[in-house]
Amino acid sequence: MTDSLATFTPPTRFAVPRRIAVSNRAAALWQTATLTEIRRETPHAATYRFAVPAWAGHLPGQHLMLRLTAEDGYVAQRHYSIASAPDDEGYIELTLDHVEGGEVSGWFHTVARPGDQVEVRGPLSGFFAWPGDRPALLIGAGSGVVPLMSMVRHHRARRSDVPLRLLVSARSPEELIYASELGAETTPVFTRSAPPGVPVGRMAAAHVAPLLAEQPEGGWEAYVCGSNAFAEHASRLLVAAGQPVDRIRIERFG
Secondary structure: OOOOOOEOOOOOOOOOOHHHOOOHHHHOOEEEEEEEEEEEEEOOEEEEEEEOOOOOOOOOOOEEEEEEEOOOOOEEEEEEEOOOOOOOOOEEEEEEEOOOOOHHHHHHHHOOOOOOEEEEEEEEOOOOOOOOOOOEEEEEEHHHHHHHHHHHHHHHHOOOOOOEEEEEEEOOHHHOOOOOOOOOOEEEEEOOOOOOOOOEOOOOHHHHHHHHHOOOOOOOEEEEEEEHHHHHHHHHHHHHOOOOHHHEEEEEEO
């Protein structure tokens, strides 16, 4: 997510996989997270890996609250989607854009080093979570791919045969977060520049309709994550292609 507080829809209850059932009590506690690794993803985004020994687990698509406290007592809190799969026990990963003027993202991108500690609380919200038991059509733009990547990683870790597809929009190949990890389940769309032979343009019906045409048994559960404008645009494309409105889950930021 971005430095701005994300807008989340109230949670819906799901049946959760056996090992990652999460109690409300555990999610309400602040825990110390120790930064162990920083990986550059794009010129403007990086992944931060934290050791959180008492982390109770999460569902792909959930987020957490992160808190930084300055030496003078000033506190900054932000919501961030969890990028890692729940299968990565004792660790969580966050992927942050460097937002111009952002207090928290600015600290991470210019100051943070392995060994630094922050506080985290969560996981939070069940509305956007994917339990892994239903076909998932994932659509994201920019850093909106972060919670969707948690779903893709979980799908791979479980070697699941549940249908899953990812349609992701980025300005250019250089700005495509997780580019080295994306596989056959992913269709990238580039809006500013693209590799030779790949068309450049906004996500359109031509990208969405083929995915809806390969409807799996039981139909898709669609997950859309991005800016307000992108979320509205992608949702309209889904509905126009035949996706039921009540099977579209949206997470917006901005």
